[in-house]
Amino acid sequence: MDALLNYFNIRKTELKPAAIGPRSNKVVNLELRSDAILWLEEDDPELNFYFKLIQSITDILKRDLFLPIRQTETQMAYYTKDQFYDRHRDRHFHSGHRWVTAVYYLNQNWSKGHGGELVIYKDLEPNAPVIIEPISNRLVLFLSELEHEVKVTNVTRKSFTTWFRDDIK
Numbered sequence: 001m002d003a004l005l006n007y008f009n010i011r012k013t014e015l016k017p018a019a020i021g022p023r024s025n026k027v028v029n030l031e032l033r034s035d036a037i038l039w040l041e042e043d044d045p046e047l048n049f050y051f052k053l054i055q056s057i058t059d060i061l062k063r064d065l066f067l068p069i070r071q072t073e074t075q076m077a078y079y080t081k082d083q084f085y086d087r088h089r090d091r092h093f094h095s096g097h098r099w100v101t102a103v104y105y106l107n108q109n110w111s112k113g114h115g116g117e118l119v120i121y122k123d124l125e126p127n128a129p130v131i132i133e134p135i136s137n138r139l140v141l142f143l144s145e146l147e148h149e150v151k152v153t154n155v156t157r158k159s160f161t162t163w164f165r166d167d168i169k
């Protein structure tokens with residue numbers, strides 16, 4: 001959506017190298033993850049329509065899948081050429097507060113060979129990962145406990161990432 005891409009481009013100067021680990025122990029590790037991120041405020045009026053979408057997904061996760069979602073957190077992520085995010089989980093098995101990860105991509109001219117695909121490893125079929133191309137206006141949802149990675153990108157790669165959590169602020 002153009003409005004989200006405009007928003008991303010305006011706030012791009014505020015991006016910082018992404019840190020990993022629990023909130024209390026964040027470290028920047030360029031061998032694991034080399035993109036830059038910015039945490040977003042969920043009451044930002046410019047993002048009203050995005051957070052309405054997130055709210056309707058929260059409602060579905062709670063009502064139809066019975067997940068104990070109580071809050072969400074959202075960041076913008078920006079990868080430039082040669083950047084990546086190595087294989088990881090967003091939630092460690094049986095601990096942690098993230099249940100579901102949503103990623104919304106803003107890459108209008110993405111084509112095969114540009115790289116930066118999201119690869120999700122299913123626990124029961126380790127040889128058959130799911131490969132998702134980060135094309136514009138695509139929203140992907142997956143369980144945060146599943147291992148996944150962002151392949152090295154050959155072009156800039158922009159996205160919004162939201163996590164659905166079971167704790168409160």
Ligand code: OGA
Pocket residue numbers: 077085090103117118134148149150159161
């Ligand atoms: C993450 C992540 C996937 C993507 O930020 O934890 O895995 O496709 N992102 O950007």
Ligand code: NI
Pocket residue numbers: 088089090101148
């Ligand atoms: Ni992740």
